[in-house]
Amino acid sequence: MDxxxxxxxxxxxxxxxxxxxxxxxxxxxxxxxxxxxxxGRAHHxxxxxxxxxxGLKVNDLLDILGITKQSLNRVLRQLIDDGLVDSRVGSKDKxxxxxxxxxxxxxxxxxxxxxxxxxxxxxxxxxxxEAVQGFRMVLENIMDGETKQRLQRIKDS
Amino acid sequence: MDxxxxxxxxxxxxxxxxxxxxxxxxxxxxxxxxxxxxxGRAHHxxxxxxxxxxGLKVNDLLDILGITKQSLNRVLRQLIDDGLVDSRVGSKDKxxxxxxxxxxxxxxxxxxxxxxxxxxxxxxxxxxxEAVQGFRMVLENIMDGETKQRLQRIKDS
DNA sequence: CTTTTAAAGTCAATAATGCTGACTTAATGC
DNA sequence: GCATTAAGTCAGCATTATTGACTTTAAAAG
Numbered sequence: 001m002d003x004x005x006x007x008x009x010x011x012x013x014x015x016x017x018x019x020x021x022x023x024x025x026x027x028x029x030x031x032x033x034x035x036x037x038x039x040g041r042a043h044h045x046x047x048x049x050x051x052x053x054x055g056l057k058v059n060d061l062l063d064i065l066g067i068t069k070q071s072l073n074r075v076l077r078q079l080i081d082d083g084l085v086d087s088r089v090g091s092k093d094k095x096x097x098x099x100x101x102x103x104x105x106x107x108x109x110x111x112x113x114x115x116x117x118x119x120x121x122x123x124x125x126x127x128x129x130e131a132v133q134g135f136r137m138v139l140e141n142i143m144d145g146e147t148k149q150r151l152q153r154i155k156d157s
Numbered sequence: 158m159d160x161x162x163x164x165x166x167x168x169x170x171x172x173x174x175x176x177x178x179x180x181x182x183x184x185x186x187x188x189x190x191x192x193x194x195x196x197g198r199a200h201h202x203x204x205x206x207x208x209x210x211x212g213l214k215v216n217d218l219l220d221i222l223g224i225t226k227q228s229l230n231r232v233l234r235q236l237i238d239d240g241l242v243d244s245r246v247g248s249k250d251k252x253x254x255x256x257x258x259x260x261x262x263x264x265x266x267x268x269x270x271x272x273x274x275x276x277x278x279x280x281x282x283x284x285x286x287e288a289v290q291g292f293r294m295v296l297e298n299i300m301d302g303e304t305k306q307r308l309q310r311i312k313d314s
Numbered sequence: 315c316t317t318t319t320a321a322a323g324t325c326a327a328t329a330a331t332g333c334t335g336a337c338t339t340a341a342t343g344c
Numbered sequence: 345g346c347a348t349t350a351a352g353t354c355a356g357c358a359t360t361a362t363t364g365a366c367t368t369t370a371a372a373a374g
Contacts, residue, residue: 007278007281007282009274012273012274012277012278012281013209013270013274014293015277015281015289015292015293016183016205016270016273016274016277017205017209018293018296018297018300019179019180019183019296020202021296021300021301021304021308022176022296022297022299022300023176023180024223024300024301024304025299025300025301025304026173026176026299028301040358040359040360041359041360042359042360042361045177048173048174052170052174057321057322058321058322058323059320059321059322066181067360067361067362068361068362068363069321069322069323069324070323070324070325070361070362070363070364071360071361071362073322073323073324074360075360076323077323077324087322090321093320093321093370093371094369094370094371095320095321095322095369095370095371096321096322096370097321097322097323113170113173116169116173117166117169117170117173119299120169120172120173120299121164121169122298123295123296123298123299124164124169124172124295124298125164126294126298127291127294127295127298128291128294130287130291131290131291131292131294131295132172132291132295133288133291134284134285134287134288134289134290134291134292134294134295135172135288135291135292135294135295135296136171136172136175137283137284137285137288137291137292138280138281138284138288138289138291138292139175139176139178139179139280139292140175140179141279141280141281141283141284142179142182142183142276142277142280143175143178143179143181143182144178144181144182144185147178147181147182151178197329197330197331198330198331199330199331199332214350214351215350215351215352216349216350216351224331224332224333225332225333225334226350226351226352226353227332227333227334227335227352227353227354228331228332228333230351230352230353231330231331232331233352234352234353244351247350250341250342250349250350251340251341251342252340252341252342252349252350252351253341253350253351254350254351254352315374316373316374317372317373317374318371318372318373318374319370319371319372319373320369320370320371320372321368321369321370321371322367322368322369322370323366323367323368323369324365324366324367324368325364325365325366325367326363326364326365326366327362327363327364328361328362328363329360329361329362329363330359330360330361330362331358331359331360331361332357332358332359332360333356333357333358333359334355334356334357335354335355335356336353336354336355337352337353337354337355338351338352338353338354339350339351339352339353340349340350340351340352341348341349341350341351342347342348342349342350343346343347343348343349344345344346344347344348
């Protein structure tokens with residue numbers, strides 16, 4: 001009966017709204033900062049993942065983001081031209097390009113993630129360690145299985 | 158010291174990635190369904206909130222969504238023209254329009270939220286009741302204070 | 315060595331969703 | 345009567361995604 005209590009349609013709808021509004025808050029700080037650089041969320045995501053997985057291949061980035069090569073092209077082109085991302089020819093396979101943040105790119109990544117981390121830290125603090133565990137568990141289960149596999153693949157490579 | 162343990166920059170970055178990927182999964186089911194109707198996320202959001210707050214005013218919907226009147230116009234126009242939303246002249250103030258879902262609109266809302274609820278229910282089940290509590294607490298804290306106030310205002314009206 | 319495949323990059327056209335500015339219409343409040 | 349408010353509209357633009365059709369370069373397969 002416990003299961004019934006926390007699985008009512010209304011509770012689920014509330015959870016859905018929470019996801020929507022929390023995500024909105026979650027992206028609001030970076031969005032504001034990005035405006036100063038005439039960049040958008042697409043640039044932020046590229047910067048984030050290049051930082052997290054230094055030297056990753058263009059194909060891996062496409063795979064993570066789940067977008068097409070043509071969609072990424074404009075964004076990546078800008079970041080490279082603006083000197084935030086360094087695209088180096090692969091050492092083993094020269095067809096590949098390994099992506100790295102330059103110092104300038106790292107600086108913007110810092111600025112963006114500082115704001116986002118600050119918000120997350122405050123939320124975590126207010127909710128407490130056990131809540132954070134629950135938060136993470138539920139989010140992991142909301143993710144697509146396919147996405148999880150993709151992430152695992154990148155982590156392994 | 159406990160606080161230090163769960164507030165490392167890496168843990169926070171992991172949480173940020175989790176939010177990104179979970180939100181992606183969260184929207185994937187409705188996105189797929191909406192394609193069959195040539196609608197997008199904007200239509201979904203309008204349908205969701207009109208269902209949750211039956212009879213709400215256009216201004217309230219704008220307030221909740223945080224978009225401009227011109228942005229909502231195209232979407233709402235379509236939903237009304239397609240017979241999913243009913244716009245009724247306010248009984249007290251005839252300048253106002255109260256929004257309701259028609260039977261057709263309610264049917265689409267069902268289809269969309271069934272898919273989303275199914276995913277949430279599975280995630281909640283897998284994580285357990287305490288995790289759900291934590292999930293909710295953290296998300297509430299991630300939200301903007303401004304957003305919370307807006308929601309409260311609608312709930313009161 | 316030649317052909318096929320793979321990785322990256324590009325150009326063009328299209329779509330969804332947001333924005334701003336400049337309005338109109340209708341109803342309310344004073 | 346006149347200013348304000350709620351709703352609705354038109355036009356133009358930006359961002360970010362899409363698909364399709366290519367090219368270039370390098371590796372792999374035959």
